Amino acid sequence: MTVTEPAASRAADLLSRPVTINGLTVPNRIVMAPMTRSFSPGGVPGEDVRSYYARRAAAGVGLIVTEGTYVGHESAGQSDAIPRFHGEEQLAGWARVAEDVHAAGGTIVPQLWHIGMARKQGDPPFADAPAIGPSGIRLDGTEGTGRAMTRADLDAVIGAFAEAAAAAERIGFDGVELHGAHGYLLDQFLWAGTNRRTDAYGGDPVARTRFTTELVAAVREAVSPGFPVIFRYSQWKLENYDARLAETPQELEAILTPLAEAGVDAFHASTRRYWVPEFDDSDLNLAGWTRKLTGRPAITVGSVGLDGDFMRAFAGQGSGVQGLDNLLDRLERDEFDLVAVGRALLQDPQWAAKVLSGRFADLLPYDAAASRTLS
Numbered sequence: 205m206t207v208t209e210p211a212a213s214r215a216a217d218l219l220s221r222p223v224t225i226n227g228l229t230v231p232n233r234i235v236m237a238p239m240t241r242s243f244s245p246g247g248v249p250g251e252d253v254r255s256y257y258a259r260r261a262a263a264g265v266g267l268i269v270t271e272g273t274y275v276g277h278e279s280a281g282q283s284d285a286i287p288r289f290h291g292e293e294q295l296a297g298w299a300r301v302a303e304d305v306h307a308a309g310g311t312i313v314p315q316l317w318h319i320g321m322a323r324k325q326g327d328p329p330f331a332d333a334p335a336i337g338p339s340g341i342r343l344d345g346t347e348g349t350g351r352a353m354t355r356a357d358l359d360a361v362i363g364a365f366a367e368a369a370a371a372a373e374r375i376g377f378d379g380v381e382l383h384g385a386h387g388y389l390l391d392q393f394l395w396a397g398t399n400r401r402t403d404a405y406g407g408d409p410v411a412r413t414r415f416t417t418e419l420v421a422a423v424r425e426a427v428s429p430g431f432p433v434i435f436r437y438s439q440w441k442l443e444n445y446d447a448r449l450a451e452t453p454q455e456l457e458a459i460l461t462p463l464a465e466a467g468v469d470a471f472h473a474s475t476r477r478y479w480v481p482e483f484d485d486s487d488l489n490l491a492g493w494t495r496k497l498t499g500r501p502a503i504t505v506g507s508v509g510l511d512g513d514f515m516r517a518f519a520g521q522g523s524g525v526q527g528l529d530n531l532l533d534r535l536e537r538d539e540f541d542l543v544a545v546g547r548a549l550l551q552d553p554q555w556a557a558k559v560l561s562g563r564f565a566d567l568l569p570y571d572a573a574a575s576r577t578l579s
Contacts, residue, residue: 234542238381269472279333281323282328340352369423380432433467492534510548
């Protein structure tokens with residue numbers, strides 16, 4: 205890729221500016237997007253996981269959002285190789301990750317995760333635990349083998365997220381991100397396709413936010429006032445890429461406003477392609493609309509740095525290197541505040557350092573083999 209000196213200087217200037225999320229100052233605008241890696245046997249992040257994150261912090265990533273980590277609820281996950289954010293050994297491992305990232309000059313938040321009805325009963329780490337969700341409905345509309353959540357279930361999951369957030373602050377993390385995207389549990393409540401409840405937790409878009417706003421409020425109460433709470437959400441779902449929470453800006457505002465009021469400090473708006481407008485008659489992407497509607501800092505994400513789109517990368521195909529002019533144009537006009545980089549950063553641990561120093565010609569194209577290592 206050929207990049208002129210003025211363009212390289214512009215990238216360095218725009219991306220190197222610090223940004224504040226509640227009480228946290230992130231040293232630049234580059235975020236490492238959360239990506240499931242499955243390299244933590246027993247749910248414990250080891251030395252290889254520590255080095256994986258620390259390398260990217262040392263290369264200039266301002267904020268690292270960890271891979272999704274299961275909260276302390278028996279139905280939260282479905283793999284014993286994905287890290288957990290509960291348990292003495294697991295938290296000790298995460299404390300060392302945070303320490304190493306800080307030593308390398310970065311900031312870091314764990315992504316707290318419950319997969320809900322995406323779980324298949326019989327999977328580890330708790331094989332007998334059932335899949336649970338707002339209505340016992342899977343993303344494809346079938347009932348599967350799960351069940352609708354009871355009041356006791358709601359309370360238990362809220363408590364698990366609050367406990368995990370408190371633990372994150374206690375062991376030295378800089379904030380937390382709540383995974384409310386891609387058709388997992390929190391998103392299952394937000395989306396009409398999986399939330400068919402007839403009580404106070406279902407119905408119109410605002411009613412469907414009630415469980416998540418209660419959870420956000422509990423997390424907010426469990427941590428210090430200046431400890432950032434980030435919320436990741438999406439329109440698309442893993443088994444339904446055309447799904448939408450909101451068809452209009454007004455519908456999106458009805459969903460996001462209660463979350464902001466409950467204590468969300470920043471939103472991470474997950475899209476497949478960051479350059480695609482979210483609604484008709486405006487060039488704003490989902491993060492842009494989020495910032496405009498809530499006034500909160502917004503993180504954009506979606507095939508940043510890849511010349512192919514999200515689907516090619518997600519399917520394990522390679523991708524070349526994409527220019528950043530469109531991204532920088534949007535950042536320059538304050539459409540969003542931070543830029544999350546996924547597979548480009550997975551392939552190239554030095555991606556941030558290269559971009560911030562104008563070495564675009566040295567960027568590595570994405571190869572699916574990178575997803576199978578902790579390089």
